[in-house]
Amino acid sequence: MRITILGAGGFLGRKLAARLARDGSLGGRPVTALTLFDLNVPPAPDAAFPIHRIAGDVGDAATLSRAIPAGTDVVFHLAAVVSAAAEADFDLGMRVNLHGTLALLDACRKLEHAPRVVFTSSVASFGGGQQAMVPDDGRQVPANSYGAQKAMGELLLQDASRKGFLDAVSIRLPTVIVRPGRPNKAASSFVSGIVREPLLGLATTCPVGPDFAVWVCSPRRAVDWFLHAAAMDTTPLGIDRGLNPPGLSVTVGELLAALEQVGGAEARALVRFEPDPAIEAIVAGWPAAFAATRARALGFAQQEDAGAVLHAFLADDLEATRAERAMT
């Protein structure tokens, strides 16, 4: 299997590359080549198969064709300008999130065999708010440019699959927690922050109340979904290539209870509620729960509980995050 990861230097791209290196195979077939593509040369894990690393812009057709060489079986398309950045710079978001996906289609059409494409769409393409339980056929009415660009990408890849140019599965990812690194300007930053910061021994604030619910998954589970989407039989999908995966609807209060279990009362005490109406106004529009019936029936694994999410962070990312943040 010849595999390419676009956006391989990002949070989930690195985890996916590491998992492929560890497994050495995908869907029972050995990995024979892995190409890692990102704006800057992405880091490569130790692996028993050759790894090519390419730096370039996903919107640049020539570079992208090098990243998706003849014989490519699977492309994981994770390269994206994420929500706050796409909102702040409309043209940048369009260029990467829409035109990058158009360039991916062009590169795939040059291949002899239509490759499987796993596309990371987002729950940000839905509205509905705290009370919503989004059904599998829920309509996407994005309230932000990032979500609109993701929904357009889904339509494009769905039609390209019907035409036989490629064979896409689009996964509308929940908010992935616990994101390592530092707090950032994303409105969702606090969802990771309220557990990551205390586990690092740092005080933090929570801009919404304890009853606020959010649809989440762990990076481990996200990678499980990517691999399942890469290897599954797509026949049962028909023309509808978008899936709401079985994430977890969790409240801030439940996350903090899990934090207390894992990190003790002193960790929990590092979180102070400090309402922020600007952030509340944004995140209140996000649906907090999805039915995800179709994805479950298609074999996508259920996200475990909040405790498992925190344990995965402790095992996989706490030390690296601590080391990285000590350096700067």
Added chain:
Amino acid sequence: MRITILGAGGFLGRKLAARLARDGSLGGRPVTALTLFDLNVPPAPDAAFPIHRIAGDVGDAATLSRAIPAGTDVVFHLAAVVSAAAEADFDLGMRVNLHGTLALLDACRKLEHAPRVVFTSSVASFGGGQQAMVPDDGRQVPANSYGAQKAMGELLLQDASRKGFLDAVSIRLPTVIVRPGRPNKAASSFVSGIVREPLLGLATTCPVGPDFAVWVCSPRRAVDWFLHAAAMDTTPLGIDRGLNPPGLSVTVGELLAALEQVGGAEARALVRFEPDPAIEAIVAGWPAAFAATRARALGFAQQEDAGAVLHAFLADDLEATRAERAMT
């Protein structure tokens, strides 16, 4: 009011231009300039205001900016490669239907004031089939490239409206009948053909049975909707700029009954049922009815009955169609 029609040489573009010329105003404000844009120089109706005619490709930014000059208040975006052509030539459909709409956005962003954009989307962006009664929040899962490109255009214009770059209303048009001219290769061609041909005194076949239902509107009503969309207050739309207008769900049998009323038994006798499984397979996927509750509440006029549709054809298009077809 300075108005531009893209695709002004087509079936509906010509009717819209003629109506504006007749009315001399839009939403109570006088029309001061009209620009007609199409691949070839479009015909211009007699009007009391100046009409500029420009030939060019909607995907070409420079030409399009000339067609949408400073001070433009309203753009009707009707330019499109329609369903059969977009299916036969994927790249052509993408270039006109997607990249043309992207170029429109760029041209609008150059204007000082965000113009109203009326976009003609299509029921071809929905699936569901004969049994479906599509609700206002029905999900668009297009089964053809044309529908996918229209749905992407809607997402783009919706987000651009939210950003204040333009102020869009997208109308998902039903099959517009009676289309003048000749039978064509569109799978829906027979819906017009079974009334147009007999009214011209010509024999024709119907590829589906009398119970087959289809969602239609007349060109008069389509133009009414365009004008309402151009003048309405868009505040109540919020971020959701797509509308299913109140068309008419009509069966082939009902259309033929109306034909008999209007054209007599001899007209009706010119239609022979000749099942065509290939056409049936395509059109069976189209939803035959829409709730259209939201559009009605927003003041979009209801399509009248099949008799009214046929009378409009007799009054507006029969003679011209007869003359045109006699010439070739």
